[in-house]
Amino acid sequence: MSKKLPDNQAFSKLIINWYRDNPRDLPWRDTQDPYIIWLSEIILQQTRVAQGMPYFYKFSEAYPTVKDLAMAPEEEVLRLWQGLGYYSRARNLHFCAKQIWFELGGNFPDNYKDLLKLKGVGSYTASAISSFAFGEAKAVVDGNVFRVLSRFFGIQTDIATGKAKKEFEALANSLIPKENPGEFNQAMMDFGSRQCTPRNPDCEACPLNGSCFAFKNDLIQVLPIKIKKTKVKERKIHYLVLKCGENWVWKKRSTGDIWAGLYDFPTEEIKSILDKYAELKTKEFIPPQKEYLHLLSHQRLKVQFSEIRLESSAQDHLKKLCEEQELAMVEEDKIDYLAKPKLIVNYLKDQGI
DNA sequence: AAGACGGGGCT
DNA sequence: AGCCCAGTCTT
Known part of the structure; x- marks a missing residue:
């Protein structure tokens, strides 16, 4: 137990260092505008970066500000979303834009707690926006983070459960540094996406393999554990x-x-x-x-x-x-x-x- | 806690 | 065919 804190700090340092050498070049990283970041995060929910990218360009061009989105007809927003799936995201996006523009005086919510009140914004998205745009030390937990933490720390909790969500969020929040929390969140997701991949990760070339539980115990193919199967x-x-x-x-x-x-x-x-x-x-x-x-x-x-x-x-x-x-x-x-x-x-x- | 909610890419 | 993807909301 007494070793936990140093281990955590070591982990965060390794992740950040890896990230500084291997960042993905993503257009929504060029800004601190919470509206643009929000837009990108909603588009990317359950969606691969490559699939969401053209939609990000379409939307940020058609609606450069929350006002532009608020003024748009819903039919037009849905048409622009066509083909991306999970269409409630587009309806909620438009609903929130109107809410922010007409009820909140155009002031975008600027902290985790208030962001969480927006329709379509859960703990992941509120953490992402609050850390990227406002420097709040809230750790994101998406599919990448589940995988990275599960493997590195050897956590065997079924990630489909609410218990796991709490457990992983607590762990991630214990790891996130107070300085540059946004960079840590980006680092975790890029590391999960490019290095600690779902299948066949190149563990031999991984700078974290020295203390990775799954690597040392040959559990890379096993972790993370996910029981629930969606029935069709x-x-x-x-x-x-x-x-x-x-x-x-x-x-x-x-x-x-x-x-x-x-x-x-x-x-x-x-x-x-x-x-x-x-x-x-x-x-x-x-x-x-x-x-x-x-x-x-x-x-x-x-x-x-x-x-x-x-x-x-x-x-x-x-x-x-x-x-x-x-x-x-x-x-x-x-x-x-x-x-x-x-x-x-x-x-x-x-x-x- | 379990389902519902899209579409696409990769093995 | 099965799994996963910068998850969230409803029941």
Whole structure:
């Protein structure tokens, strides 16, 4: 026990030294603007740096300040987020921007406790922003940090549990130096990402291998321990793509399911409703041409698209139906402006749209 | 404590 | 096919 503190200091020194030789060059490190840092951190939640990078550039260019984001229509923000996944991040981002601009007088929360109150900001993100932008000594614990600490200190707690989150946060906070805490946090994540990688880390070349528990005990392949397996549910979806002249019928997805706030199509159950309107004559019916298999981390979707073209004289009646059913009629050349799930983008591409 | 929530890359 | 990624929120 008496040796713990010196060991911790040694660990932090090694990590920092490694980082000074091997930093990743990341654009959000050029700034101390909490808004830009927040933007980058939300984009990077559960997202690889390489995948998030183009979105960071798009967003920081379209919305250079929290005011710009606050003033934007939500539809536009979601459209810009299209393809990145976990769309509640975009909705929360926009919600918070409005809150900060209109309720907090444009003053970005400047400490861990207040940052934590923002929707979509948990302990990781609050630590990241408070340390990077404000020099607060709060340690981040992301997937990288779980892995590094688990291996180096030989912690066998299942990292999927809340107990582990507390344990690792306490440990990381005991390691973080009061001076340059942000640098330590960056160092931990870069070290986890480039040196202490999930699979096949190059431990022989690691400057920490001298006192790494997992390396010395041949547990690199075992740690960190993660028990929980996400189970994948299979779901079948049969969309009905309803067209009338240049108009397509779209459905905005509601909360409580995947893709909330994005646009897709009504499902084929709408056909029974369609049949009740004598005015909505079908000109052409195109049955599914293929089945799309779309894989999410937690759902395995088997999707078919049927297409119905109505007589263009049915335009006004269709409009009425859409209002009743909370559907949207969108001209074909405006489809690009809708935020759509990747699956739908794939379908449209096959249709030549 | 356990699920839900996307999409992509790598083995 | 399975795991992981600069996690958070809801139930």
